[in-house]
Amino acid sequence: MKKQHVTIHDIARELSVSASTVSRALQNHPRISESTRSAVQKMADRYNYQPNVVATSLRSGKSKTVGVIVPRINRNFFSSVIGGLEESLAASGYHLMICQTHERYDNEAAAIRTLINARVDAIMLSISMETKNKEHIQELMDKGIRLFFFDRALEDIETGSVVVDDELGAYLNVSHLLEQGYRKIVHVAGADHINIYSARKKGYLKAMSDGGIDVHADWIIQRPLIVSGGESAFHRGMKLPAKPDAFFCAGDYAALGVLQAAKIAGLNVPEDLGITGFANEPFTEFLEPTLTTVDQKGEEMGKMVARMFLDCEEGIHGADGCENVVLQPELIIRNSSLLTR
Amino acid sequence: MKKQHVTIHDIARELSVSASTVSRALQNHPRISESTRSAVQKMADRYNYQPNVVATSLRSGKSKTVGVIVPRINRNFFSSVIGGLEESLAASGYHLMICQTHERYDNEAAAIRTLINARVDAIMLSISMETKNKEHIQELMDKGIRLFFFDRALEDIETGSVVVDDELGAYLNVSHLLEQGYRKIVHVAGADHINIYSARKKGYLKAMSDGGIDVHADWIIQRPLIVSGGESAFHRGMKLPAKPDAFFCAGDYAALGVLQAAKIAGLNVPEDLGITGFANEPFTEFLEPTLTTVDQKGEEMGKMVARMFLDCEEGIHGADGCENVVLQPELIIRNSSLLTR
DNA sequence: TTGAAAGCGCTAACAG
DNA sequence: CTGTTAGCGCTTTCAA
Numbered sequence: 001m002k003k004q005h006v007t008i009h010d011i012a013r014e015l016s017v018s019a020s021t022v023s024r025a026l027q028n029h030p031r032i033s034e035s036t037r038s039a040v041q042k043m044a045d046r047y048n049y050q051p052n053v054v055a056t057s058l059r060s061g062k063s064k065t066v067g068v069i070v071p072r073i074n075r076n077f078f079s080s081v082i083g084g085l086e087e088s089l090a091a092s093g094y095h096l097m098i099c100q101t102h103e104r105y106d107n108e109a110a111a112i113r114t115l116i117n118a119r120v121d122a123i124m125l126s127i128s129m130e131t132k133n134k135e136h137i138q139e140l141m142d143k144g145i146r147l148f149f150f151d152r153a154l155e156d157i158e159t160g161s162v163v164v165d166d167e168l169g170a171y172l173n174v175s176h177l178l179e180q181g182y183r184k185i186v187h188v189a190g191a192d193h194i195n196i197y198s199a200r201k202k203g204y205l206k207a208m209s210d211g212g213i214d215v216h217a218d219w220i221i222q223r224p225l226i227v228s229g230g231e232s233a234f235h236r237g238m239k240l241p242a243k244p245d246a247f248f249c250a251g252d253y254a255a256l257g258v259l260q261a262a263k264i265a266g267l268n269v270p271e272d273l274g275i276t277g278f279a280n281e282p283f284t285e286f287l288e289p290t291l292t293t294v295d296q297k298g299e300e301m302g303k304m305v306a307r308m309f310l311d312c313e314e315g316i317h318g319a320d321g322c323e324n325v326v327l328q329p330e331l332i333i334r335n336s337s338l339l340t341r
Numbered sequence: 342m343k344k345q346h347v348t349i350h351d352i353a354r355e356l357s358v359s360a361s362t363v364s365r366a367l368q369n370h371p372r373i374s375e376s377t378r379s380a381v382q383k384m385a386d387r388y389n390y391q392p393n394v395v396a397t398s399l400r401s402g403k404s405k406t407v408g409v410i411v412p413r414i415n416r417n418f419f420s421s422v423i424g425g426l427e428e429s430l431a432a433s434g435y436h437l438m439i440c441q442t443h444e445r446y447d448n449e450a451a452a453i454r455t456l457i458n459a460r461v462d463a464i465m466l467s468i469s470m471e472t473k474n475k476e477h478i479q480e481l482m483d484k485g486i487r488l489f490f491f492d493r494a495l496e497d498i499e500t501g502s503v504v505v506d507d508e509l510g511a512y513l514n515v516s517h518l519l520e521q522g523y524r525k526i527v528h529v530a531g532a533d534h535i536n537i538y539s540a541r542k543k544g545y546l547k548a549m550s551d552g553g554i555d556v557h558a559d560w561i562i563q564r565p566l567i568v569s570g571g572e573s574a575f576h577r578g579m580k581l582p583a584k585p586d587a588f589f590c591a592g593d594y595a596a597l598g599v600l601q602a603a604k605i606a607g608l609n610v611p612e613d614l615g616i617t618g619f620a621n622e623p624f625t626e627f628l629e630p631t632l633t634t635v636d637q638k639g640e641e642m643g644k645m646v647a648r649m650f651l652d653c654e655e656g657i658h659g660a661d662g663c664e665n666v667v668l669q670p671e672l673i674i675r676n677s678s679l680l681t682r
Numbered sequence: 683t684t685g686a687a688a689g690c691g692c693t694a695a696c697a698g
Numbered sequence: 699c700t701g702t703t704a705g706c707g708c709t710t711t712c713a714a
Contacts, residue, residue: 004484005484005707007706007707007708008707008708009707009708017684017685018684018685018686019685019707019708019709020684020685020686020687020708020709020710021683021684021685023707023708023709023710024683024684024709024710027709031683031684032683032684033683033684036683036684048480050454050457050458051458051707051708052399052458052460052706052707052708053458053459053460054395054398054399054404054459054460054706054707054708055399055690055706055707055708055709056707056708056709057395057690057708058393058395058396058399058690058691058692058706058707058708059689059690059707059708059709059710060690060708060709061690063395065438065459072424073414073420073423073424073427074417074420074421074423074424074639074640075420076415076417079414079415079416079420080415082414082415082439083413083414083415083441086414086439086440086441087441090440090441090455095438095455095459096438096439097406097436097437097438098423098427098437098439099427099431100424100427100428100431113391114431114436116391117391117392117393117394118394118395118406118436119393119394119395139389143345143346256627281623282622282623282624283623283624283627286597286624286627286628287627288629298415299415346691348690348691348692349691349692350691350692358700358701359700359701359702360691360692360693360701361692361693361694361700361701361702361703362699362700362701364691364692364693364694365693365694365699365700368693372699372700373699373700374699374700377699377700392691392692393690393691393692395690395691395692396690396691396692396693396706397691397692397693398706399690399691399692399706399707399708400691400692400693400694400705400706401692401693401706402706683714684713684714685712685713685714686711686712686713686714687710687711687712687713688709688710688711688712689708689709689710690707690708690709691706692705692706693704693705693706694703694704694705695702695703695704696701696702696703696704697700697701697702697703698699698700698701698702
């Protein structure tokens with residue numbers, strides 16, 4: 001009972017014309033008579049003809065599909081980016097093929113392989129924590145598949161990217177703490193080889209230096225940016241000779257860990273201890289106190305990458321797909337760092 | 342400088358054999374000599390041959406791709422489901438093509454169209470709020486493309502589905518409130534035509550009835566399940582002749598709205614007012630007090646749908662792709678409803 | 683303005 | 699065991 005897919009040949013046969021005529025009519029080719037054009041159109045509608053994009057892809061070598069590789073889909077920031085990407089690309093008839101790396105290099109390499117095989121027109125990549133080299137990316141370049149980085153990029157690869165200015169975000173964040181009167185500000189840092197975390201550290205150092213504060217090496221505590229990492233960092237920090245009066249965490253979950261540990265230790269936030277995070281995870285606005293953090297503009301980032309790709313796909317002048325866009329992050333000031341009201 | 346994609350013909354030419362021999366060698370066809378097999382394999386490795394899946398799809402009529410349609414990617418529950426789906430399907434060599442409806446029927450119909458054109462092997466669908474009819478689905482059935490519902494399903498469509506037992510979840514939730522001594526429990530309900538919301542209401546009614554409590558019609562307050570909906574429901578509820586002592590909300594955001602409004606009104610939660618939600622959004626465990634809610638097993642759901650599809654794809658006995666799996670939800674008891682400790 | 687034919691890369695039936 | 703051939707559905711010369 002299942003009607004098979006209708007092809008241009010079915011329509012051609014029905015109208016006693018050739019398949020090429022149908023093809024031309026359907027794409028409004030200039031050299032086709034209006035009468036046949038409308039006849040074909042009518043028949044196509046009647047049979048509810050849907051072109052087989054697989055065939056079109058094979059013929060044209062373009063799949064109208066874009067591959068997206070993220071550490072995890074189920075992370076607010078990444079799903080926001082994907083949401084933005086999808087919205088923009090769908091409007092131009094592109095599809096999304098999605099892979100997760102779970103922060104593993106092997107998965108990332110496999111995903112790239114997979115997406116090459118699927119003949120995607122471009123790959124949007126946010127590299128995994130484990131990724132340190134770029135061998136797996138070389139092949140993309142060789143095959144002429146466009147690559148765009150978002151959020152987490154590898155250095156010295158000449159390709160398009162959209163990131164937020166993590167250094168600025170951290171700078172604004174820490175400057176705000178200084179403005180509030182905090183002085184001994186500890187930084188809970190992420191892994192150094194990831195560009196975003198080293199940038200956040202840089203922003204922290206710059207703000208402190210601009211504020212005339214000497215940062216001891218042990219004020220920077222590197223931990224996994226999860227709740228337990230934050231807790232651990234809190235306890236480590238509280239053992240320092242000069243007790244910190246604030247924690248700037250490179251991630252919101254770590255900030256949450258610090259907050260919880262601080263409460264258990266009987267400290268009042270923000271009076272006894274200021275705490276700020278980074279990422280603007282949805283939960284941060286519901287904490288008590290609400291958490292000061294930095295918004296990374298996920299959806300905007302997705303839309304921007306999409307735009308970049310579409311621009312060079314459509315041959316917009318000047319678009320070579322190698323721009324490096326830096327979005328302005330937004331400091332969201334909330335109660336966890338607000339002394340002066 | 343870009344190396345083109347290597348095809349079996351390139352390898353065939355290099356080895357002076359035919360393309361079909363290469364094809365057979367590569368898929369370990371039984372009737373092929375070991376010597377040519379290994380020679381082909383070696384050459385394929387050397388050239389880093391990657392089969393063109395587009396060509397394979399065209400030939401076989403199967404794309405090894407599954408379409409996923411959700412209201413929004415950027416919603417914790419849905420991205421969890423997608424995460425689970427991706428993990429299971431990737432392991433079997435399937436890809437995911439993702440569309441969002443933003444809760445609009447038109448977008449849903451367009452997405453289905455798109456995915457049919459892309460010749461996906463199946464579609465996993467969680468219907469939009471607006472969707473009330475099933476015309477757009479009919480075509481899928483006609484074309485023999487498998488359809489699976491997850492979480493939000495349309496009634497009387499004979500196809501596979503995985504949902505959580507929303508009625509049970511609500512029943513457990515409300516029974517727990519009753520056990521804690523709450524009696525006048527108001528239900529903040531969602532739109533009635535969505536199966537999950539009507540099921541939650543049913544569970545509420547059943548629990549109340551089993552608890553020997555008469556539910557007044559005005560104890561059920563239908564609102565959009567967002568923060569402002571919860572606030573509005575709180576104020577409405579508090580104006581009832583018999584003041585409620587608890588709110589069971591069909592969604593966590595609505596519960597958050599109730600919680601915030603209750604705090605502003607000077608009520609203590611859970612002492613003066615019990616509050617429970619539904620969905621186990623990540624923020625619920627960080628609220629003060631932490632929110633009692635129901636976990637919907639998103640990732641598990643994704644894996645289950647994937648399994649269902651893979652089973653009938655692989656022709657596992659008894660798998661016809663029309664099972665209706667109902668997962669057990671899990672009541673997460675937290676402080677917003679816990680009087681007896 | 684239209685048709686015939688070739689080919690995108692792969693596989694499978696058929697024939698040696 | 700291997701080669702030849704045809705065809706998946708579409709587009710695009712080339713020729714009429």
